[in-house]
Amino acid sequence: MSSSIDAELASWGDRMFFGMPKKGKKGAPDPRIMAGKVRTSLRVAVSPKASQVMVKITGGGKGLGAIGAHMRYISRQGKQEVGGPGKTLEVEDERGNILTGKDDIAALREDWRMAGTPIPDESHRREAFNIILSMPGGTPSDGVRDSAREFAAELFRGHRYAFVLHEDTDSPHVHLVVRAERSDGVRLNPKIADLRRWRRVFAERLQDRGINAIAMRAASRGQRRAPQPIWRLKTSSVIRKERGPERSQESIRRGRDEALAAWAQVQEILKRSQSPQDQQLANEVSKFVERTLLPGKVISAGGANVGDDARGPKRSR
Template sequence: MTAALDRWLDDFGATLDPIYSRARHVKGPRKEKSTPTAPKSRATGPATRESRRATLERIARKSPEVMVKITGGGRNMRQIKAHMDYISRNGEIDVEDEQGLIYQGKKDVRHVRDAWRDGGHTIPYEGEDGPREAFNIMLSMPAGTDKRAIKDAARAFASEHFDGYQYAFAGHDDKDHFHIHLTVKAVGLDGQRLNPRKGDLHRWRVTFAEQLRERGVDANASPRKARGVVRKAERQALRAITERNGKSKVLRKHRAEAIQEARGRGEHLNPAQDRISAVRVLTLKGYGEVAKILSKGDAADRELALQIVGLVKTFQQLNTAHQSRVKAIRDILSTTQQSRVEAIRETLSSRGHIDGSRNEGRA
């Protein structure tokens, strides 16, 4: 591997994945909060050069991407119990805790709830103004992935990142893919409160992917921009509001910005647009540079260079959610304006102001 390629791999994170490749650790906790979650082993420091290349190879061959996200969390025991009932399907699905104990049936699930209640940190039974007392996390892979491997990887993931915390998890197979629901008590046995941030979420994905690979499953945890994906998945909360025909402040703000731009009154109301475009330019430039370097290497390097070129060719045209909203509104405005013009023309024509004037001219 050439020195030039080494340098590019060192900058791989700066272009595509700063949290993973660089020693850009999660910032320290605020004074009023205790230490946030921190990876305990493989995910602690900057990635090694070998692991960065392996990540690049998985991106190039389009390995399945893991999904790890926080879906919510209870602020009181009533909400926590409701979520435990949900993940256990009211006792119909086995639930496993941090000690590896299996709970079956409604009565057993109640024992898990009681263990949380008596676990050294008092959780209010009701009330929603306090801090989050539990974090609900979902872990999944695309359809067709071995279910046992997913569950075993999730168990190892939870043990690695939530040692000293009470948690429970269960597997659901009611959608098009098997997934794990993991709920973690926010305050550990030592009184430390979880405070997960963006860097933690990324490292959780990395760990879950590593655990899957150790079980023979091809899995990757790369950033969307490295794969040419622009749009984030819609947040579950926003989707729920939309399904209830409600309104979200975020959605209203985005729509207002799009309307302003569509009418030509605010081209820079969405600064994220410029950032996304700049990142795409850097991504394409970076892939071009590494492909050029690899093309001068051995057979394996040249093969990887061809895969990278093929990957870039699959990148879809840059089209952000903001751009789509602006285009949709412009189409509506254009259609409305055209309809008005046609209505006016029809009115004038019916009154003889168009065809009649033409006939008079000809006469």
């Protein structure tokens, strides 16, 4: 029974969470390992204090001129908040070196020029990727920075990269810039599946530090608004704007019904398990669904009793 439960949980993992391992060159992952990852993700997801991670590629420099400009931007070079002309925030590179001041940033840019295939001032291709890793307000900034450090070391081994923590907005976030070409000449070319895996890895590194972070698909968590826009992470918290319009009621209802069906299947699988921990997790899943996706409603594995709620789902917290 245990192996069957593990296999069923593993099969549902990628439908609900970002970046779950899939079949690779060496064959399918061990269902027990997969099921363990799903259980961990479920426990974090159903916690009332769970927070969704954000990992986004925001652009990338085509040439050293653009790369240098981005390095100056993320280091806040010359801004009053860091002390004025010549001053910067602390920037950390892949070797753990701490760089401060305009001379260090200029040296970093020039190091990148010849760190592999030379990068011209202007290029026809993307020579670096600009990435933001963010968590909601209230998340410990040190935890975000340290998790980002491990995230980069794990995913961009062999690349030159640099990162800096920003605490000037409501959400602590890290700007990470990665040289596209690896030391062996292979170039970074991220796809959607890679971004999903990046979100999962970032969430896991945060979880290692006791931070309730999760990388879950929007429908699975009952989200009805778009994620926090990038401008909020690039603008001082003094500036405020209202969020954009919510999704249509039809879109909300369709996403909610799909999410309810998925959660119901997972709950049913856990309830069939002989493990007391799985039984407890099934109860926590039920409570999560009631307070997040459809308050006051009972779900079934077949998706019955979903009902209509003119208000739409509550916003996930």
